[in-house]
Amino acid sequence: MRLKTYVVNNISEAMPIIKKDLGTEALILNTKKVKRGGFLGFFQKEKMEVIAAVESKPVRKHPKKEVSFPPLKAMELKETLAKGEEGPSTTSSLYGDANSNVELIHELKHLKQFIMRVMEDDRLPEPLAGMNQQFLKQEISPQVRSELISSLMIKVEKSGEFTAAQIKKAAKEEIIKLINEYVKKVVTNQKDPKVICFIGPTGVGKTTTIAKIAADYMLTKDKQVGLITSDTYRIAAVEQLKTYGSILNIPVRVVDTFKELTGAMEELKNCDVILMDTAGRNYQQKQYINELEQLLSNKDEIEINLVLSLTSKYEDMKLIIDNFQSIKMEQLILTKKDETSSVGNILNLLHDYGIPLKYITTGQNVPDDIVTVTPQLIADYILGEDDYA
Secondary structure (H helix, E strand, O other): EEEEEEOOHHHHHHHHHHHHHHOOOOOEEEEEEEEEEOOOOOOEEEEEEEEEEEEEOOOOOOOOOOOOOOOOOOOHHHHHHHHHHHHHOOOHHHHHOOHHHHHHHHHHHHHHHHHHHHHHHHOOOOOOOOOOOOHHOOOOOOOHHHHHHHHHHHHHHOOOOOOOOHHHHHHHHHHHHHHHHHHHHHHHOOOOEEEEEHHHHOOOOOHHHHHOOOOOOHHHOOOOEEEEEOOOHHHHHHHHHHHHHHHHHHEEEOOOHHHHHHHOOOOOOOOEEEEEEEEEEEOOHHHHHHHHHHOOOOOOEEEEEEEEEOOHHHHHHHHHHHHHOOOOOOEEEEEEEEHHOOOOHHHHHHHHHHHEEEEEEOOOOOOOOOOOOOHHHHHHHOOOOOOOO
């Protein structure tokens, strides 16, 4: 990659010079105000320093497209992308007091479109292009990829390091930064709720996941656990939970109405924590959501965990979550990590919905195949370094 620095009066003056020197595929990586000239530090004139770059070797076969980079400071690129259209006041200083929020929003949209276009046209410099391909392989959404790639471009410009190892290290740091907030919400909630209810569509493995969590509470936290199931639609599900209860030597209650649920909770009041299974239904249909709402009408005493499978299409996941908006979901559990080669939906879900993520299941074995989520673990998943989990 070729880097070149220009000192000009303004960004408009720099653009034709950069185009002539580096070509139409050049990227502006950073701009800042500097002072030049004068005598003994006096009478200096304010100028603009612009750093531009272009890939030094022609590695792409796509037709060249003329592009321009908006006059945005590269060091503020990540923050700006993250804030988006909803937080223009935090970055308005980049454009001076004279510019309005409307103009800033226009620039933000232009910037996002530019980053996404460069990624899709496969015109990123190596090894950023290789990392983008890894993100594509993991099925990370274009919006999340644009934020990650933008942050990596900034780090490349700052450090001058372009090796694959450096990019991978930086990518891990950015992924951790991206999801740290959502994992921290779970970690900081030290007090266990009295009742934890698990909801989700059919086939995601709720009952097996509950057995794993029950075993963890007993063996790791030394808690007395009770089990409740409202999945009376499938006899096999009730028998499965009773079998786990017998193996773990913990009580199991079966309920079908809110009145029965209240009675079961009273019977299990001496337990430290009660884990509640619900029927796996087609929650794309509103009637099943209404049934669940009636059963869980006393939400103040119940923490609701949504269980989704990583083998599901992201659009289906979004539809389920959107249909569950009337039910407050405190935490997210993702299952069947072992049954898919792409885990980018973890980042997509956290980025789009912000529901704290606590557990990921990695197989059928009870109680072993479940891991407590950490930002480091998710970064390793995305980068293909999760052999230990």
